[in-house]
Amino acid sequence: MSWEPVIGLEIHVQLKTRTKMFCRCPAGFGAAENTQTCPVCLGFPGALPVPNRTAIEWVVKLGLALGCEIAPRAVFARKNYFYPDLPKGYQISQYDLPSCINGKVIVPLQEGEHEVGIVRAHLEEDAAKNVHVGGSSGRIGGADYTLVDYNRGGTPLVEIVTEPHIHSAEEAKSFLQLLRQTIVELGISDAEMEKGTLRVDANVSVRPAGSDELRTRTEIKNMNSFNHIGRGIEAEVARQIEIWESGGAVEQHTYDFDVASGTLTARRAKEEADDYRYFPEPDLVPVEPSEELVERLRGELPELPGERIRRIGEALDHERALVLVTGGLDSLWEETVAAGADRVSAANVIANQLVGAGVEPATVDAAELAKLVEGRDRIPRKSFDDAIVHVGDTGFSAEPYLAQEAVSDTSALEPVVDAILAANPAQVEQYRGGKDGLLGFFVGQVMKETKGAADARVVSELVRSKLAGG
Numbered sequence: 001m002s003w004e005p006v007i008g009l010e011i012h013v014q015l016k017t018r019t020k021m022f023c024r025c026p027a028g029f030g031a032a033e034n035t036q037t038c039p040v041c042l043g044f045p046g047a048l049p050v051p052n053r054t055a056i057e058w059v060v061k062l063g064l065a066l067g068c069e070i071a072p073r074a075v076f077a078r079k080n081y082f083y084p085d086l087p088k089g090y091q092i093s094q095y096d097l098p099s100c101i102n103g104k105v106i107v108p109l110q111e112g113e114h115e116v117g118i119v120r121a122h123l124e125e126d127a128a129k130n131v132h133v134g135g136s137s138g139r140i141g142g143a144d145y146t147l148v149d150y151n152r153g154g155t156p157l158v159e160i161v162t163e164p165h166i167h168s169a170e171e172a173k174s175f176l177q178l179l180r181q182t183i184v185e186l187g188i189s190d191a192e193m194e195k196g197t198l199r200v201d202a203n204v205s206v207r208p209a210g211s212d213e214l215r216t217r218t219e220i221k222n223m224n225s226f227n228h229i230g231r232g233i234e235a236e237v238a239r240q241i242e243i244w245e246s247g248g249a250v251e252q253h254t255y256d257f258d259v260a261s262g263t264l265t266a267r268r269a270k271e272e273a274d275d276y277r278y279f280p281e282p283d284l285v286p287v288e289p290s291e292e293l294v295e296r297l298r299g300e301l302p303e304l305p306g307e308r309i310r311r312i313g314e315a316l317d318h319e320r321a322l323v324l325v326t327g328g329l330d331s332l333w334e335e336t337v338a339a340g341a342d343r344v345s346a347a348n349v350i351a352n353q354l355v356g357a358g359v360e361p362a363t364v365d366a367a368e369l370a371k372l373v374e375g376r377d378r379i380p381r382k383s384f385d386d387a388i389v390h391v392g393d394t395g396f397s398a399e400p401y402l403a404q405e406a407v408s409d410t411s412a413l414e415p416v417v418d419a420i421l422a423a424n425p426a427q428v429e430q431y432r433g434g435k436d437g438l439l440g441f442f443v444g445q446v447m448k449e450t451k452g453a454a455d456a457r458v459v460s461e462l463v464r465s466k467l468a469g470g
């Protein structure tokens with residue numbers, strides 16, 4: 001029997017507002033522990049929360065970008081639980097009346113498009129950060145003691161919940177890549193997994209392929225890169241299939257994915273939502289964004305990355321479009337092509353050489369880059385590489401680099417080619433035995449010997465004819 005994974009994601013995004021969700025403490029990363037706190041975010045009795053207007057506008061903006069309906073009336077609730085990272089004893093979060101509902105995201109994939117429903121996107125405040133000291137894993141098990149840094153407590157968070165419409169680890173990664181790029185372009189969060197400003201939990205179950213049942217699901221937490229998410233999902237899918245196939249039953253649990261060993265460790269029996277005793281926050285009025293506000297925010301939306309991947313994919317190909325858009329490289333590519341460069345060459349140079357040289361795309365003059373892309377084959381490779389390193393400099397001109405001619409004089413190149421062939425008799429024999437791929441090796445050696453000054457096309461021709469002739 002073949003099995004189909006059924007995956008839903010829960011994503012937390014820390015908004016980069018200047019201040020926290022319900023007080024005026026600075027929000028942000030990197031300050032000394034417990035220096036960004038006040039009576040509100042420390043939960044002192046009598047302190048009253050005041051919502052952050054920017055955070056409210058941003059969740060609406062994100063909801064619109066995710067194709068959601070914007071609730072005319074959203075309500076903050078208290079989610080009660082006891083833990084040291086939560087000084088009030090409850091977290092303020094939207095519960096039964098969230099700001100954004102019923103969205104959908106079209107994920108462009110190599111094989112076509114895939115629609116992922118968005119159940120909701122809501123605002124809440126982040127908990128403080130527990131730092132477990134001692135022990136090897138940095139987790140609570142085995143730690144000697146735990147410290148709490150309340151700087152993070154009260155930072156605005158958006159929680160996004162998808163429908164279980166995702167059916168492979170690859171799809172999950174593509175969806176997240178697209179979501180992340182959307183968030184970054186909206187300018188509402190840096191959405192960096194390593195810094196914890198983007199956190200993803202996955203709900204995973206499996207079912208016989210072709211059926212539409214929903215079996216018991218488990219939750220995987222603690223994955224801190226897209227690759228870990230992919231590996232965590234794959235490990236959990238394999239584990240569940242094995243259980244069902246051996247006659248057992250999957251139990252509802254929360255697992256941590258251990259990156260080093262690639263295994264999952266059970267955390268705690270999953271709490272039911274009822275355990276949190278949600279009730280409306282009496283200190284806050286409902287969030288009622290006006291129609292004018294929603295329409296203004298809708299008007300501010302840029303062309304979204306998903307649409308651009310589709311559009312550029314049609315002009316180029318899906319794979320390159322994905323790399324350009326998710327790398328924030330597509331507007332430079334469009335300008336470079338508009339300035340006369342070949343689509344594919346421009347995409348390759350931008351996605352490979354430019355990124356490899358660490359050049360910031362926004363600093364590049366597309367017209368000069370276009371000249372380089374087009375003149376690339378006529379100049380020594382070294383000149384091209386040098387030019388790429390400097391293409392982002394103020395006032396950069398491609399002219400001096402393009403003026404350097406590659407050595408294409410065969411009489412100058414022949415002795416070098418002969419020397420390289422003589423020095424590598426084993427490879428010569430393999431090439432003549434049919435290993436055509438070695439051509440690149442010989443050309444590479446000649447380029448190295450001439451310090452990149454040779455015309456690669458001439459060298460390639462020369463090597464080919466010598467090996468055929470001898």
Ligand SMILES: [Zn+2]
Pocket residue numbers: 020023024025036037038039040041042154
């Ligand atoms: Zn505060």
